[in-house]
Amino acid sequence: MLIVRNRRSRTTAAAALTATALLAGTIQLAAAPASAAPAAPAAIKDKVLVIGLDGANLDRIKAANAPHLKRLMAEGLTASSTLYSSPMAATSSGPGWSTIATGVWPDKHGVKDNSFAGKQFGTYPDFLTRAEQANPSLNTYAAADWEPIASADAGGPIFSPAVDKRLGLKGDANGYGVEDPKIAAAAADELRNGNPDASFVYFGEIDIAGHNSGPGSQAYLDAIARSDRHIGTVLNAVTSRATYAQENWKILVTTDHGHKDGGGHGGSTIKERGTFVIAKGAGIPAGSVRHDIRLVDVAATALKQVGVPTAGLDGVPLDSPDSDAFDTVRGSLQARADETAVPAGVQGWTHTAPAGWSVDNSAMGTGGVTEWRGWSFTTDEFWTQAQRDQWRELNVRGRDVFAVADSDEWDDKANSGKFDSTLVSPKYPVTGGTSRTLRFQTHYRHEAGQTAQVLVSYGGGAPQLVKTFTADATAQPQSIALNVPAGVSDVQVRFRYAGTNNWFWAVDDVRLG
Known part of the structure; x- marks a missing residue:
């Protein structure tokens, strides 16, 4: 049988001659040279998908029939985290999704509630828009049925018109059960048959169940189960891509806020402030649990995955090492001693220094x-529950374990004298005659009568005052230039706080760079 594999045109005579010669065996088909190099493998393409579940409590996800979410947790990372509360922003969807999308906290992106008044998306755009600005060749996609996310209604959009393709449907108290399946189907089609490099897909039904029935209800668990099936549809579309074997996908799942036990959110309870990040992808250890991740890290991780710089964001990519010394004392954290407002099972404070x-x-x-x-040394979960609504919840740039001097809480039990304590760093090696920069995160609430000072000792000499806080410095990064004298080989830093039933000072992530 003669099979013609080359369909290029030939003359009839040439074709006849070739066929006759082949049949006669007088023409030998040339074999490929033995030394021919194999074809180069196709380059791996990095892609990212962020899935948003509105109003989802992590502990209820763990209790629900949610095999796709639980598989992501088993094969990747699970991290619980906490939000701000007023006056920084309410624990509502506008600030929550804005924080997730932009990678900065509300004091930068400007959204404090669902009115979106004061939004600063031009200065702090969503991660898909930022990706488009950095590399227009990237394909971006967003799909959501809460209108402000992907459409201009109700104060949005959070994801700007710069995104290559946006699907915005209208969900409401009765509509998410209908609209979420449409979002899942449309997103699955785009992810399977299109070519998005960075995507955001949102489902809203869980939040409505929280409002209507509370997170402890079967209705809430059922809503999680249905949303989990939508996630399965979307994930199956990713793995069904014809080019999936040549792609490196990072999957992130997160939420904008939690729900209090009776349902609802917007306030300062730990349940309303509760969020999480679930992530799977290359470099993420299976079954890992972390305590140092914040909601702003979602955007930073997504951007890094597609090769876009993250400078200027509050978030850091998930693969950034956690080198904060204070976090090393997590194993020493204890349950409450005198703080009766903190649940008995919360291990969240210690006097053991790193x-x-x-x-x-x-x-x-x-x-x-x-x-x-x-x-x-304490955690947000412990410290903020000691006394709510006094700005402790605003310490959003502190991560995992941080240091706290709190004269207000200390004074809630009989005492004598005043609060006057100094936190002393190790001796950092330096070269004399050089300049170094002291950096740390601070959360300070001021009141007359208290003092907060940063002092530096060069080569074991007398501590020198380099910074005094005389006004509120809530959730702010600090940078202090130090001129190291000639002949000095080490620098030591002191944080001294003194007060009498005043407020507090929190310090984290101290570095001499």
């Missing part, structure tokens, strides 16, 4: 609340 650090309480008064007798 290696190389110390606390000087030589001027500290006696008595007072045990947890806050001098500088302590």
Whole structure:
């Protein structure tokens, strides 16, 4: 049988001659040279998909029939986290999704509630828009049925018209059960048959179940199960792509806020402030759990995945190493001693300092609340529940374990003297005659009568004052230039806080760079 594989045109005579010669066996088909190099493998293409679940509580996801979400957790990373509260922003969808999309906190993106008044999306655009601005060849996609996310209605859009393709449907109290399946089907078609490099897909039904029935209800669990099936549809579309074997996908799932036990959100309870990030992809250890991740890290991770710089964001990519010394004391955290407002099972404070650090309480008064007798090391979950709505919830740039001096809480139990405690760093090696920069995150609430000072000792000399806080500095990064004298080989930093039933000072991520 003669099979013609080459369909290029030939003359009839040539074709006849070739056929006759082949049949006669007088023409030999040339074999490929043995030394021919194999074809180069196709380049791996990095892609990212962010899935948003409105109003989803992580503990209820773990209790629900949610095999796709649980498989992502088993094969990747799970991280619980917490939000701000007023006056920075309400725990509502406008600030929540704006924070996720932009990678910065509300004090930058400007959205404090669902009115979107004061939004600064031109300065802090969503991650899909930022990707388009950095590399217009990237394909971007967003699909959502809460209108402000992908359409101009109700104060939006969060994801701007610069995004290559946006699908915005109208969901409401009765519509998400209808619209979420449409979002899943449309997103699955785009992810399977299109070529998006960076995508955001939103489902809203869980939030409505939280409002109507509370997160403890079967209706809430059922809504999670239905949303999980939508996630399965979307994930199956990704793995069914014809080019999937040549692609490196990172999948992230997150939420904009939680729900209090009776349902609803907007306030400062730990349940309303509760969020999470679930992530799967190359470099993410299977079954891993982390405590240092914040909601702003979603955008940073998505951008890095598609090769876009993350400078200027509050978020950091998930693969950035956690080198904060304070986080090393997590294993020493204890349950409450005197703080009865904190649930008994929360392990969240210690006086054990990290290696190389110390606390000087030589001027500290006696008595007072045990947890806050001098500088302590604590977590947001523990510290904010000690007393809500006094701005402790605004410490959004602190991560995992941080240091706190809190004269207000210390004074809630009988004491004598005043709160006067100094946190002392290790000795950092330096070269004399050079300049170094002291950086740290601070969350300071000021009141007359208290002092907050940063002092530096060069080569073991007397501590020198380099910074005094005289006004609120809530959730702010600090940068202090230090001129190291000639002949000095080390620098030591002190954080001294003194007060009497005043407010507090939180410090985190201290670095000398």
